[in-house]
Amino acid sequence: MEPLMDMKYVLLIILSLLFTLGSADTYVTQFGTKADGKSDDSEAFTKAWNSACNSDNSITLQVPAGNYLLYPTTFGGPCKSKKITINLEGNLLASADINKVEDESWLRFENVEGLEINGGVLDGKGARYWLCKEDGGDCHVGAKSLVFNKCKNVRVNNLTSMNSKMFHIVLDESEGVRVYGLKVRAPANSLNTDGIHVEGSSDVLIIDANIQTGDDCISIGPGTHDMWVEQVTCGPGHGISIGSLGQYLDEPGVQNVTVKNVVFHGTTNGLRIKTWARKSNGFVKEIVFDGVVMNDVENPIIIDQNYCPHGQDCPDQISGVQISGVTYKNVTGTSTTEVAMTFDCSASNPCREIELEDVDLTYKYQKAQASCIYAEGTAAGVVTPPSCL
Ligand SMILES: *[C@@H]1O[C@H](CO)[C@@H](O)[C@H](O)[C@H]1NC(C)=O
Ligand SMILES: *[C@@H]1O[C@H](CO)[C@@H](O)[C@H](O)[C@H]1NC(C)=O
Numbered sequence: 001m002e003p004l005m006d007m008k009y010v011l012l013i014i015l016s017l018l019f020t021l022g023s024a025d026t027y028v029t030q031f032g033t034k035a036d037g038k039s040d041d042s043e044a045f046t047k048a049w050n051s052a053c054n055s056d057n058s059i060t061l062q063v064p065a066g067n068y069l070l071y072p073t074t075f076g077g078p079c080k081s082k083k084i085t086i087n088l089e090g091n092l093l094a095s096a097d098i099n100k101v102e103d104e105s106w107l108r109f110e111n112v113e114g115l116e117i118n119g120g121v122l123d124g125k126g127a128r129y130w131l132c133k134e135d136g137g138d139c140h141v142g143a144k145s146l147v148f149n150k151c152k153n154v155r156v157n158n159l160t161s162m163n164s165k166m167f168h169i170v171l172d173e174s175e176g177v178r179v180y181g182l183k184v185r186a187p188a189n190s191l192n193t194d195g196i197h198v199e200g201s202s203d204v205l206i207i208d209a210n211i212q213t214g215d216d217c218i219s220i221g222p223g224t225h226d227m228w229v230e231q232v233t234c235g236p237g238h239g240i241s242i243g244s245l246g247q248y249l250d251e252p253g254v255q256n257v258t259v260k261n262v263v264f265h266g267t268t269n270g271l272r273i274k275t276w277a278r279k280s281n282g283f284v285k286e287i288v289f290d291g292v293v294m295n296d297v298e299n300p301i302i303i304d305q306n307y308c309p310h311g312q313d314c315p316d317q318i319s320g321v322q323i324s325g326v327t328y329k330n331v332t333g334t335s336t337t338e339v340a341m342t343f344d345c346s347a348s349n350p351c352r353e354i355e356l357e358d359v360d361l362t363y364k365y366q367k368a369q370a371s372c373i374y375a376e377g378t379a380a381g382v383v384t385p386p387s388c389l
């Protein structure tokens, strides 16, 4: 070879080496994934995560097209890397096995700050698990598909979650979470498959979601504040629920939640607030529901402070949770039951400052009814059924 040619090769090798080292892209395939939907890829994913997490740089973890079988896995922090992006082109599959005791979560991010997940499909393979529960079998604990625990600055874009064994997505004790373009799919009769469950979290934004599942579309638990939900379609399912709250005496409240431009299709509830009939210091305040369309919803607007399943563990039969400052604005559509609006509040802590503005709900083309117990508030604009506040 001529000396000049040699130099060219050497340069090329140096350049490509530099490129590889300097590149912030990591492929899970580098860690030995099989992506055949049958081999266990959990260990390879854990290794890929640890490598990304321990990096000094921002890292993009690439998950190419393919089917990756993953057993319950925790992606833990704190990480050295300030920003980890996971580009999911492939499908992540849970095990359908229900004979083994599983963890409570399938894919769990814990103590992670600065995370973005783009695209992808999570398949929780829940069918056998729901059947087992329906049959009252000894089915162990079922996993929630995607859990963020003690995480900060998280963004989830265009993710699809299907057939989760339990809840699809859980935000727990997390802060600064953005969920855009989420799709949730599970059958109407699948038990406990809430679309998104939020608790103990703040600064949460859920925009543009389509959630079809067997339980709550979005459920908002104790300690949630500063949350915004917009442009969401729910149904089938149980609707958007604040609660259940007040199961415990010392329980953080729910404050400053806005739900805007939401459509319900054939759900059991629309906008629900639900508390246990037990002593509690919990509260619900500064809640706004604005621009909501109900299509054949069983209980379009409902506050139920008398939750006491099987009449057990409710020694007082009166909820201590104080509900105040709840606005229902521009809520229209159809109810499949006569009572389209129910405010069944606590005798010891009546609901205060319930505001109705431009609410128009009908029942089979007839007038619907409203029912108030221990509820105070005001009505403005056209309100049908007529307010009972
Ligand atoms: C989500 O998907 C939509 C439609 O394919 C696309 O326009 C949008 O850019 C995606 N958003 C993100 C943040 O990736
Ligand atoms: C209420 O929450 C929104 C986010 O949904 C936030 O922008 C706003 O600042 C919060 N309001 C108060 C008074 O904290």
Ligand SMILES: *[C@@H]1O[C@H](CO)[C@@H](O)[C@H](O)[C@H]1NC(C)=O
Pocket (backbone or CB within 6 Å): 260, 261, 262, 290, 291, 292, 293, 330
């Ligand atoms: C009422 O809500 C619907 C559905 O979100 C929306 O399309 C409409 O613009 C809203 N009307 C007003 C006056 O804000």
